[in-house]
Amino acid sequence: MRNKETSENAKIKQAYVNAVPDICDVILSDCEKGKGTVVMMAETKKKKSIVKYMMAAAGMLVVLGAGTLLLNSYQVNYKVASTISLEVNPSIQIMVNEKERVLEVKALNKDGAIVVGDMDFSGSDIDVTVNALIGSMLRNGYLNELANSILISVDNDDPVKGGRLQEKLTEEVNQLLEADGFFGAVLGQTLMNDNTLQQQADRYGITTGKAQLIQQILDSTTGHTFEELAPLSINELNLIIASGAAEMEKVSTLGNASDKAYIGEEKAKEAAFAHAGVAAGDVIYYEMDMDVEKGVMVYEIDFKCGGYEYEYDVNARTGDIVKNKKEIDDDMPRGTQSPSGGTAQTGAGASDGTAQTGTGTADGTTQTQTGTTMPSDGTQTPAPPAGSSGTYYHPEQHHEDYHHGSYAPTQGGSGSTGTASGTITLEQAKEIALNHAGLTADAVYFEKAKLDYDDGMQIYEVEFISGNVDYEYEIDALTGAVWDYEWDYD
């Protein structure tokens, strides 16, 4: 099947290769003529429009028109007073003159063309035009309960005038949506004249307005890239803005973005807690953001419980866990944390309790936390030997606790404490990681497995892939405890 497909693809490629006219020489000579200048974009167009050029020697306007059309994609230089863009997913640009009369309405994508349809707005008032366009978006289902956000960007050389027009339109659109018995979210912004934004917009095939909105999100949050945000709808971007603490000083907002297309924060929280095996009542810190992860809207849920920090990404539409991470809570004092942390990592609830108790003994300040985060099953192992408090390692204890762990894999029985240094081998570390992930060696491909030092501790870093999931583990080389793990869709 695969071979057949490749040979078909090769045939198709060959046919296309032979179908291309060779105009390389023309291009090279055109480029050479205009070497170093950008004006040649208009010049070459003239050359290509030579028929038109001769046809109408007096018709310089035609050439100018053709030239400008090409220039438009690289520099916004409309001879109009303001350019207004409406963006939902349909993108529409409206050019108006000084008197706010419409000169031209352009659809910037397919959906935009559907919204504009065969309406001709030339000479109409901007209010009438916007009214008709919003009406058409509602009729065509682009604005609805599930996705109710619209971005209005105004570009005017005079920022004061632009700002005024933008405020007026934002207010009007909001009223229009309200009058329709519909709770919309209107984002308004005045465009800054910024070439970098224009380039980004061209590069991703989006409007400058959307590019500016994305740039502002990037400026006020971390962990996003332009590429990742560009394909999102305005509603999705609005959800990210609304959930983050992002201060969007250049954007005015009215109304709230709809999250009705998603499962909701409560369900996402439940999914994350259930996956982590913690009870909501035991969680001592909690934070939720809406975010995008590899093009998918997710609830990003961070919480702390039982001496661990958890990070979850829950698919906002399906409720599937797309990413999770569990780490020792860094806010705990380092000296006491390491040994007990190691213990805690080894297993389920019971040893967590031990860990916390141990820490508590060593450092009175964390005692309260111990109380609240005690696993609900109430199982407790005895407090660690006195010597372990505040010391870095106690191999024997680790090994014991390690065997309490549900995934205790390799060294059989209780004889495992025997290894003098308490270190495990790389192979054992791999097996521990596999067992923890619930996979077998033949189902995975190891990308990395090596001994490393992390904060002075010996850690095996093990990374492998199974299907389209990437796993990363950090295994304590002394105890075999899983220090940290993370998995993620490739």
Added chain:
Amino acid sequence: MFSLTSMEKIKADCNPEAMEQCLLGIGEQDLKALEEFYYRTSTSVYGFALSVLKNTQDAEDVMHDLYILVWSAAGKYHADGKPMAWVLTITRNLCLQKLREYRKQSDIPREDWEVYISNNGQMSAEDKLVLTECLKNLSDEERQIVMLHAVSGFKHREIARLLEMPLSTVLSKYNRAMKKLRKIYGGEQ
């Protein structure tokens, strides 16, 4: 200057590193780099423009404008390992601009590539057959997806981004298109 044979060799070779190397050269106004870039990318650019516009003169115009733009804008390209995506995004914008021009003049672009294919002397009988079948049996979107995958070596995810379609749509359209083509080719063999 590269000899014609060396250009033949790199024709439609979309190796991203080599393409980025070319773009660096073009940024420094090196015509040889542009020539190499042209031969590496023109099949994709023209093929894509043709599959959107379905008019050979328009596709050629877009191809011409594209390289002139690349010549002046290569410096603005951020090396991210996806030069072809950059080029085809600009190509698409130029094509959409062309279509808008037509719409504004209430003109319907003339579709002429069927005639062109049958008259093109460079193409073998099989080439003509393959393209004619693509033309006759596939929808516009299916043809664009098949072309981007086969000629430009785009992954389905990249096609989805370029055409602003959900990945699942691209995948199902691609599979449907390949099924159709396989049936046709299979039927003839």
